[in-house]
Amino acid sequence: DAGVIQSPRHEVTEMGQEVTLRCKPISGHNSLFWYRQTMMRGLELLIYFNNNVPIDDSGMPEDRFSAKMPNASFSTLKIQPSEPRDSAVYFCASSPAGGARGNQPQHFGDGTRLSIL
Amino acid sequence: GNSVTQMEGPVTLSEEAFLTINCTYTATGYPSLFWYVQYPGEGLQLLLKATKADDKGSNKGFEATYRKETTSFHLEKGSVQVSDSAVYFCALSDNQGAQKLVFGQGTRLTINP
Numbered sequence: 001d002a003g004v005i006q007s008p009r010h011e012v013t014e015m016g017q018e019v020t021l022r023c024k025p026i027s028g029h030n031s032l033f034w035y036r037q038t039m040m041r042g043l044e045l046l047i048y049f050n051n052n053v054p055i056d057d058s059g060m061p062e063d064r065f066s067a068k069m070p071n072a073s074f075s076t077l078k079i080q081p082s083e084p085r086d087s088a089v090y091f092c093a094s095s096p097a098g099g100a101r102g103n104q105p106q107h108f109g110d111g112t113r114l115s116i117l
Numbered sequence: 118g119n120s121v122t123q124m125e126g127p128v129t130l131s132e133e134a135f136l137t138i139n140c141t142y143t144a145t146g147y148p149s150l151f152w153y154v155q156y157p158g159e160g161l162q163l164l165l166k167a168t169k170a171d172d173k174g175s176n177k178g179f180e181a182t183y184r185k186e187t188t189s190f191h192l193e194k195g196s197v198q199v200s201d202s203a204v205y206f207c208a209l210s211d212n213q214g215a216q217k218l219v220f221g222q223g224t225r226l227t228i229n230p
Binding site for chain 1: 149151159160161162166168206217218220222
């Protein structure tokens with residue numbers, strides 16, 4: 001079975017440019033998560049969706065970041081305008097419904113390594 | 118709020134040594150607990166989980182027991198291999214129904230031959 005698919009795997013662009021990261025979750029999963037990983041701050045949850053609806057975006061660093069999930073099989077994370085401090089690895093993860101016990105694991109993609117020059 | 122504290126790394130061991138990576142948590146209610154592993158250049162992969170007190174999760178020779186009395190979920194392996202070199206993350210569920218996880222800061226493990 002296909003796992004979570006992220007694209008691109010690597011992105012290098014100049015500051016001020018718009019960056020769009022893409023994610024295809026595992027079919028049948030109803031929760032989707034965007035994370036950012038850096039050496040300094042570790043793994044940070046940016047936003048997550050449940051049944052395509054954003055539930056918690058408190059981790060989004062500022063208005064330059066936005067995320068959408070137009071349907072159950074696709075999500076985007078956009079940065080506009082980008083800045084050098086946005087350089088990081090961005091991960092998408094998905095999970096199936098698991099009820100209130102939260103006992104279903106998240107499945108991660110391989111990430112997008114973003115470098116803003 | 119909920120939180121996870123992991124043993125600080127990096128940890129360096131010789132092949133066949135015994136491994137323990139400590140993890141303690143703070144949470145309301147009865148969270149599920151997880152260990153994830155991240156190999157270089159890859160995303161996090163689920164290693165094992167435990168969903169209630171006294172449960173033991175195990176996989177690939179790794180084990181962890183959900184200890185509610187000490188709020189701990191320490192990861193152990195009896196004999197590590199070079200291929201176990203990776204970053205290990207302890208995590209707990211936030212019990213919000215949407216499978217939100219709270220992660221520890223990660224522990225980098227290096228196994229020397």
